[in-house]
Amino acid sequence: QETYLSNGKLIKWNAKKDEVYSTISSTQEYQPTLLGTVPHMDKKAALEVLDSACEAYGKGQGKWPTMKVSQRIECMEAFVEKMKVRREEVVKYLMWEIGKSLPDSRKEFDRTVEYIYDTIEDYKQLDRDSAKFTKRDGVYAHIRRGPLGVVLCLGPYNYPLNETFALLIPALIMGNTVVFKPAKHGVLLLSPLLEAFQTSFPKGVVNVIYGRGREVAAPIMQTGRIDVLALIGNSTSAIALQDQHPYKNRLRLVLGLEAKNPAIILPDADLDLAIEECISGTLSFNGQRCTALKIIYVHEDIREEFNKRFTQQVDKLKFGNPWEDNVKLTPLPEPNKPKYIQELIEDAKEKGASVLNEKGGKITDNFIYPAVLYPVTKEMRVYKEEQFGPVIPIKPFKNIVEILDEMADSNYGQQVSLFGNDISEIAPLIDTLVNLVCRVNLNSSCQRGPDVFPFTGRKDSAVGTLSVHDALRSFSIRTFVASKDN
Numbered sequence: 001q002e003t004y005l006s007n008g009k010l011i012k013w014n015a016k017k018d019e020v021y022s023t024i025s026s027t028q029e030y031q032p033t034l035l036g037t038v039p040h041m042d043k044k045a046a047l048e049v050l051d052s053a054c055e056a057y058g059k060g061q062g063k064w065p066t067m068k069v070s071q072r073i074e075c076m077e078a079f080v081e082k083m084k085v086r087r088e089e090v091v092k093y094l095m096w097e098i099g100k101s102l103p104d105s106r107k108e109f110d111r112t113v114e115y116i117y118d119t120i121e122d123y124k125q126l127d128r129d130s131a132k133f134t135k136r137d138g139v140y141a142h143i144r145r146g147p148l149g150v151v152l153c154l155g156p157y158n159y160p161l162n163e164t165f166a167l168l169i170p171a172l173i174m175g176n177t178v179v180f181k182p183a184k185h186g187v188l189l190l191s192p193l194l195e196a197f198q199t200s201f202p203k204g205v206v207n208v209i210y211g212r213g214r215e216v217a218a219p220i221m222q223t224g225r226i227d228v229l230a231l232i233g234n235s236t237s238a239i240a241l242q243d244q245h246p247y248k249n250r251l252r253l254v255l256g257l258e259a260k261n262p263a264i265i266l267p268d269a270d271l272d273l274a275i276e277e278c279i280s281g282t283l284s285f286n287g288q289r290c291t292a293l294k295i296i297y298v299h300e301d302i303r304e305e306f307n308k309r310f311t312q313q314v315d316k317l318k319f320g321n322p323w324e325d326n327v328k329l330t331p332l333p334e335p336n337k338p339k340y341i342q343e344l345i346e347d348a349k350e351k352g353a354s355v356l357n358e359k360g361g362k363i364t365d366n367f368i369y370p371a372v373l374y375p376v377t378k379e380m381r382v383y384k385e386e387q388f389g390p391v392i393p394i395k396p397f398k399n400i401v402e403i404l405d406e407m408a409d410s411n412y413g414q415q416v417s418l419f420g421n422d423i424s425e426i427a428p429l430i431d432t433l434v435n436l437v438c439r440v441n442l443n444s445s446c447q448r449g450p451d452v453f454p455f456t457g458r459k460d461s462a463v464g465t466l467s468v469h470d471a472l473r474s475f476s477i478r479t480f481v482a483s484k485d486n
């Protein structure tokens, strides 16, 4: 793993390398395993990669941005066919690098392939639509969509393939050129695909950088040559990178950021269903999803029963290595995460909450057992912070108005899950909830998919929208040719 992709070439890297270790243990003995190495790039190397993307874009005159739609589609189709062949290699890295279970790793890969096919189809429709003319006041307009320029893409560790490609693929197909930086955890899994990029796209269209954000991404931003910053991750990195750009008004943003999605359990909810959905909503991939349920509001009348049965279900989840059968909880890729989660638990305990499950919060190496915390109050860190890990705060409520006010005061606004059955109560609630978040899930947990539906958020949760359809628009601009009726 000692090559990177730039200017259409897979460049052999002989300089300093970074070792990539897995924190996922294969034995009882916890021992990080060396998985491979990636180039340790510095500013100079990163700027050379940027040069290649800028040259390929050619200020809008390059081969790629001026290429026929059908040709760009051919390149993308060639890529996805080659990508499919590498499925099991990528899946293996997903398990070893980020600890995602085998079924979920395969799902991530297959979902990404589907995302590419859907993008191609939507792009074809976009092209068909642009063949039409609009006429107003004697002026004919032929409206179409054009690329924005050079895009810097940064993906997150929790979906290092799918989320990175959710930015990269629409950016590319719309005629932009791209520099992308894989996530720190989940970096090697892109290596098997570099050759497919190299052989499917023209020179310089897709380029990769490795290393720390401040050493490689920041200098790229400082040049002012990036037209779009596309990032799925945390707002600290997004703000730090935006700040580097000298021409702020020129920079477009496509950002998927933090969320604190609540579940609301009304007194008449089907508890079996609510518990099942809240288990997957809070603990799928150990809670490391921006769409995860990060707080549960349960009505006073049912909280005792809900808490008891929910905790029992948490304790039944099987922990193990990602490749073992029926494993639901796995080790965490971020070495400091268990300690951070434990700090949240301690803070909540000091302020009056209890851990409802006996094993909750116990750390074994890089695994921390999910903790169910009750009753959570506004003063606790776990109420405010996006835990992005296996700790489940539960807060009781009497009147739904309390929750609506809390959601309105939150810095986030991605999704909510609402569990209840009385339609006369639910219907008016939905009208308010859609003004607080962007997706209301009825009797089901929060999630991004299906990926053709809009994926976005209010306030600090997102900038721009990332469904297949919307992403093509986020990475392009409307242009038109006008002619007069004379």
Ligand code: G3H
Pocket (backbone or CB within 6 Å): 158, 159, 163, 288, 289, 290, 291, 292, 446, 447, 448, 449
């Ligand atoms: O981390 C955010 C991801 O987009 C979550 O996607 O809801 O399909 O797990 P998901």
